[in-house]
Amino acid sequence: MNTAIRIRNLNLYIHNHHILKNINVEIPANKLTVIIGPSGCGKTTLLKALNRLTDLSPDIDISGQIFIGEEDILHTNRDITEIRKQMGLLAQRPFPLPMSIFKNVAFGLKIGGRRNKNILAKRVEYYLKEVNLWDEVKDRLHQPASRLSIGQQQRLCLARGLAVDPKIILADEPTSALDPISTQAIEQKFAELKKNYTIVMVTHILRQARQIADYIIFMHMGEVVEHGPAEQVLNNPKEEKTKMYLQGVFY
Amino acid sequence: MNLKVLIKIFRKTRDYLTQGWMIAGLAIVILLPFAIGAGLYIKSHNILVQHSFWDLVGSTDWKPLSGKFGLYPFILSSLWITLIAILIALPIALLSAIHLTTYAKPWVLRWVHPLIDILAGLPSVIYGIWGVIAVVPFVQQIAEFMGYKVSGYSILAAGIVLAIMIIPFILNILIEIFRSIPIELTEVTLSLGATRWQTIKKVILRKALPGIISATGLGISRAFGETIAVLMVAGNVVKIPSGIFQPGYPLPALLINNYGEMLSIPLYDSALMLAAFMLMLIVLFFNVLGRYTIVRFEKRM
CATH class of the missing domain: 1.10.3720.10 (MetI-like)
Structure with a gap:
C-alpha cells in the first residue's frame, strides 16, 4: 500500500483546548479514505490541518509532522500556496466564487499563470465534463455561478478544485447540503476519481462511509480510535468505542 | 352567552385592535418621509410660482x-x-x-x-x-x-x-x-x-x-x-x-x-x-x- 499522507504525533490546541490528540495515521494513495466520528471530534480540524488552513486562525497551536510524499508540510520552506495547490478542497456547502461559471473553473489556472484563452477554454470544458456538468451549463458559461442549483454548484466547486491539478482531494462533508440525487452524483464521481487522486473525506453519515470508503479513520474526542481498511473497521472493529459508534450508541 | 364565548370575543377584538395599532404605526413610518417632503414642497411653492426651478438651481446669484x-x-x-x-x-x-x-x-x-x-x-x-x-x-x-x-x-x-x-x-x-x-x-x-x-x-x-x-x-x-x-x-x-x-x-x-x-x-x-x-x-x-x-x-x- 502506497502512503499519500503520513501524520506523526500531530497535536493541535485552540487556546488551551486540546483539539487533536497525538494523531498518528497513514492515508493510502489513490484510495478513498473516510474520516468518521461524532460531531466535535476534530474531523474537520484534522482535514484543515492537512491543507494548513489552520494557519488562518491565530489561536491555533499545532505541533507534529504531516508528510505529503517526503515533505513535512508543517515545517517546510516551500511556498504555502504551492502546498495548498496540491490539494483540492470541497467544503460542506458549495462556495462558488463571486463570478461566472467559466471564471470559477478558470480561477486557479489564471492564478497559476495560464492566460492563453484557447487553453483556458479547453481546460474549463474538460473539467466541467469531468464532473458531468458541461451539458447543463455549456450555454450559460458566463452567467454567475450563484444561479446554479446547490447540487450543480457543488459539482462546479469540484471541477474548480480539479482544475489546478491536485494530487489529493479534501472533502468536508461534501454532500451534507445536497439532495439525494446530487449526493449520489458526487459519490459516484468520487468512486471514479480515486483512480487518479487520493481522496480524504469527512462524513458523519455511516451509510456513505459503508458505501464508498476504502479506508476508514474513526475519531472520538480528538483521538484516532481506530483506522484501517473499511471492511475491517466496519465489520470487525477492534475497539469498544468503534463498536458502540457503529451500533449508533452515540453520534 | 357563556363565559367562553365572551373570552373568545374579547380575544378576537384585542387581536384585531393590536393589529390595527401595528398597521397604524407602520403607516406613520411609511408616510413620514412623504409628509416631510410634501411639507417642504408646499412651503417652497411660493418661490416656484415666480421663478422657474432650473433658474433657481442653476443660478449663482x-x-x-x-x-x-x-x-x-x-x-x-x-x-x-x-x-x-x-x-x-x-x-x-x-x-x-x-x-x-x-x-x-x-x-x-x-x-x-x-x-x-x-x-x-x-x-x-x-x-x-x-x-x-x-x-x-x-x-x-x-x-x-x-x-x-x-x-x-x-x-x-x-x-x-x-x-x-x-x-x-x-x-x-x-x-x-x-x-x-x-x-x-x-x-x-x-x-x-x-x-x-x-x-x-x-x-x-x-x-x-x-x-x-x-x-x-x-x-x-x-x-x-x-x-x-x-x-x-x-x-x-x-x-x-x-x-x-x-x-x-x-x-x-x-x-x-x-x-x-x-x-x-x-x-x-x-x-x-x-x-x-x-x-x-x-x-x-x-x-x-x-x-x-x-x-x-x-x-x-
Whole structure:
C-alpha cells in the first residue's frame, strides 16, 4: 500500500483546548479514505490541518509532522500556496466564487499563470465534463455561478478544485447540503476519481462511509480510535468505542 | 352567552385592535418621509410660482434683498465637500476594515470596535471645534506651502472634518460586511493556490462590492446632510469654490445660518424651504442610487 499522507504525533490546541490528540495515521494513495466520528471530534480540524488552513486562525497551536510524499508540510520552506495547490478542497456547502461559471473553473489556472484563452477554454470544458456538468451549463458559461442549483454548484466547486491539478482531494462533508440525487452524483464521481487522486473525506453519515470508503479513520474526542481498511473497521472493529459508534450508541 | 364565548370575543377584538395599532404605526413610518417632503414642497411653492426651478438651481446669484435666490453655489459647495470627504474616508475605512477582519488578531477588533462606536457617537460640534483648532490651521499651512494665501476655512477643511466623521460610520458597516463573508470562501480560494492578498483582491472584495457600494451611498447621504461641523470650518462664503483651498457654503449651513432671521424679506423663507427640499432630494437620490446599484449587482453575480 502506497502512503499519500503520513501524520506523526500531530497535536493541535485552540487556546488551551486540546483539539487533536497525538494523531498518528497513514492515508493510502489513490484510495478513498473516510474520516468518521461524532460531531466535535476534530474531523474537520484534522482535514484543515492537512491543507494548513489552520494557519488562518491565530489561536491555533499545532505541533507534529504531516508528510505529503517526503515533505513535512508543517515545517517546510516551500511556498504555502504551492502546498495548498496540491490539494483540492470541497467544503460542506458549495462556495462558488463571486463570478461566472467559466471564471470559477478558470480561477486557479489564471492564478497559476495560464492566460492563453484557447487553453483556458479547453481546460474549463474538460473539467466541467469531468464532473458531468458541461451539458447543463455549456450555454450559460458566463452567467454567475450563484444561479446554479446547490447540487450543480457543488459539482462546479469540484471541477474548480480539479482544475489546478491536485494530487489529493479534501472533502468536508461534501454532500451534507445536497439532495439525494446530487449526493449520489458526487459519490459516484468520487468512486471514479480515486483512480487518479487520493481522496480524504469527512462524513458523519455511516451509510456513505459503508458505501464508498476504502479506508476508514474513526475519531472520538480528538483521538484516532481506530483506522484501517473499511471492511475491517466496519465489520470487525477492534475497539469498544468503534463498536458502540457503529451500533449508533452515540453520534 | 357563556363565559367562553365572551373570552373568545374579547380575544378576537384585542387581536384585531393590536393589529390595527401595528398597521397604524407602520403607516406613520411609511408616510413620514412623504409628509416631510410634501411639507417642504408646499412651503417652497411660493418661490416656484415666480421663478422657474432650473433658474433657481442653476443660478449663482444669491441676493435675497433684491429677490435673487440662486442656489447653485450652495449645491456645488455641498457636492464638493462630500466628494472630498468620501475620497478620503472610503480608502481609509476600506483598508482598516480589511485589516481588522482578515489580518488582525481577534483581540484587536475586540478593542477597536468600541473605539469606533465612541467616535461614531461623538457630538458633531466636537468634530467642528477640533476642525477649527486643528484642521483649519493645517490646511492653511499646506496652502501656504503650495503658495496660496488663504485663511484655511475651506472646502478641503470641511471635507477632512467630514471624512473623519463618517469614517467610523462607514467602517462599522464595512466590518459587518466583511465579517458576514464566510471564512470557507477564503479557505477554498487559498486552496486553489491563491495568496492571501489575491484572495482578498479577487474574491473577498468582489463578494463585498454590493456592501461597499451601499456603505458608500449611506456615507454620502450622511456626509451631505451633516451640518454643524461642516458649517464651522467651511468658511461660508457665497461663491462657487474655485479650488479646494477656497471657502464654500454648503446647503445645510445656508439653512441653519439664515432660517429664523430676515424672514420678512419676501420669498426668503420660501427659498430656504426650497434649499431644504433640494437637500432632501439629493440625499434621497444617493440613497436610492446605492440601493439600485446593489440590486443590479446582485442580479449580475
